Amino acid sequence: MQPGIEDQLGLYQKRIPIFTRSVKGPFRRFKTSVLVLAYATFFLLPWVPWARPDAPAQAVLFDVMGRRFLLFGLTVYPQDVIWLALLLFIAAILLFFVTGLVGRAFCGYFCFQTLWTDFFIWIESKIQGERPARVRLFRQPWNQEKLLKIGSTHAAWLLVSFWTGMTFAAYFAYAPDLVLAFFTGQAAAAAYITVSILTLATYAAAGLMREQICTYICPYGRFQSVMYEPETLAVHYDAARGEGTHGRASVRAGRGIVVERRGRELAESTVVQERRRVNRNSGERALAERHEQGLGDCIDCGLCVQVCPVGIDIRDGLQYKCISCGLCIDACNTIMDSFDFPRGLIRYDSEKNLALPSPAPVKLEWKRLKIIGYGVALVLMSAYLVYSISTRGSFDRAVSQVRQPLYVVLSNGDIRNRYQIRITNKAAEPQTYTFSARGIPESALDLGHFREITIKPGHSGLVQASVHLPPDLASKIHQFEILITPNGKPDETRVEVVHFDKPSLRP
């Protein structure tokens, strides 16, 4: 090749299949509990009943056609869009807050891409077997066994994907009716389109693309990376300990002895406990032997790589593909335990701590300006959201002055202004509202025949008000108040300040 001409690198890389080995440990348990909780919530919520006088009895229903969200006892109207804005703001700040503290915890434990991929991998391993069996199946030519196993895996994925799409759609229509209509061909076209798109998207994302979504598509993973600080806890390999001066090495005679490895299954019995105590000593001896030869604690078993759902080697250091799921920690600790080496060769730790000659015990360092700032914003916004929802009124109102013309001079010289009062009844039952004015003579407010108006729940009503004042009074009154009172609820009276316009006082 000539100097100056670069090698042509393809921008496309074929996916390298990943077959993860299952592992046991606290992080796996945590991930499983989050998965169960999230699935229970997502799949069961549309089926929770909730009696309402004027709407379907579904606890959570996003009634798009009716322009309202029904959330248990709360009805959210489009006017309450500020709540959605607050919620999104809180979610964003929470993400920043958590990422600053413990890295990409959202990616590793809570993201739906991770949850669904995790579940799909579980299905895969139940049908096709553990990692070696899956690798063998992948390499063997197509035969009846392979066809059956791969086919049934994909069928199961499609089934889960379909129910995922169906459940999503069920949030937007009364679930029992929707499911019935869906299977009898009676549902709206939107339902079929939504379910099909979501089925295919779930199947593709969790079954076929998996870690590629996180690596190539998802923007959240990318921008979370820039929120890491030296103090942020993340899944790290303790390279100083693992590599020693001569690198990692597998356990062989003469380079650290092999100790009893079958003890773990019987770990509960006291006999075994006793043996473990002895073994611990042998573990210490083995380590001392390794350290003498300049070897690190890593025995290069590769289990941390085999369990990784994104197919990286954590021992290469923190990298952008890592979703911080902690499975390699579980894997490594399992191995360390079996050799009775100390745990935590791979652990949650901070860059700053690991850079020390002898790392201190891991601790969460939250006393940082950024973390405290996010924390304060989180608390304030959440408090405001709770306050705003708990003090919501039973109706919405908007009083707008008619601006064309701004004022009318009547034949006797009086000045008239007109106003439109729009009321939206957000309560669950019909409500009558009465209007009055403060700051002008009571007789100056003319509402035609509508001194009170009754509005059905979820509906709006419009009332025209006109106010006319004699010129001497008009010149003194710049604004006054219109009071809107729901009948029988005087404490919910709302006051709207409106302007009164008059001919300019310019000479």
Added chain:
Amino acid sequence: MSEQKLQSQTVQTTGHAWDGDLQEYNNPLPVWWVYTFYATFVFAIVYWTIYPSWPFGKGWIGGLSDVTYVNSAGETKTHSWNTRALYLEDMNKAAIEQKPYFDKVNAMSYEQISRDPEATAFILSSGKALFADNCAACHQSGGQGVVGFFPNLTDDDWLYGGSYETINQTLLHGRRGYMPGFGDVLTGVQIDQLANYVASLSGLQHNAALAKAGDVLFHNETAACYYCHGVDAKGRKEIGAPNLTDGIWLWAGVNATPSSEGKVAAIRTVINNGLAKGVMPAWAGRLSPEQIKVLTVYVHDLGGGV
């Protein structure tokens, strides 16, 4: 690309040679391009089949796609797909949806409408659109009118009466306001006298001596103003003669003139030249009776009627 690569490439030719050594390179179009080109053929044929395409005799080939709608007469119409038919479909659909409301309003008396919140809300929204389409060109979007041209509909002064019935009459049959010019009939002094008298009626600054003489002219046969404006100068609604005693001036720019001389001069101009521009067109036949009824209530509510 490196030099070696260029050299190693064998150039394909079409195989012909002219004039001994003239050869033609064979550079076929990219395969994807060729197939895309063929695909456009398929697309064109599918498109011609579905949508109107070729002229045929006096008409055209309509295609498979149809537009069906029910028109206001209740007839079902089917056209081959075209944007005009889509427009008609939309318009008729909207008209059918509005019909129950128009029917409801049409069946109610004005008094009933004024007490019914739903009917009033309908009048406010549909009336606003009808007013903007048909009336706002002269009376302005808020009904405030233009001094010297078009009356203000938001005040309490009605040339022809502000009851529902008179507004409805005005809308149906139109109005033609007229006042003769007195420039040829009276002398300049007499017109001055009349102008000062009219100014005095609504309490504007005036020359009392001239106004006194104007009072006489107003009420005798020389000018005979009382004939239309009434003996008390409060106007006569049956012929649209305005009330001269209130503070509202449509034709004379009194309120726009700060000086009292200017106000009198503005009145004088109207007396001298007369008026023939107070023309309101008739809307019967142009708008449906239901639409005129909606506009009647809408206009009535603009100024609160009388």
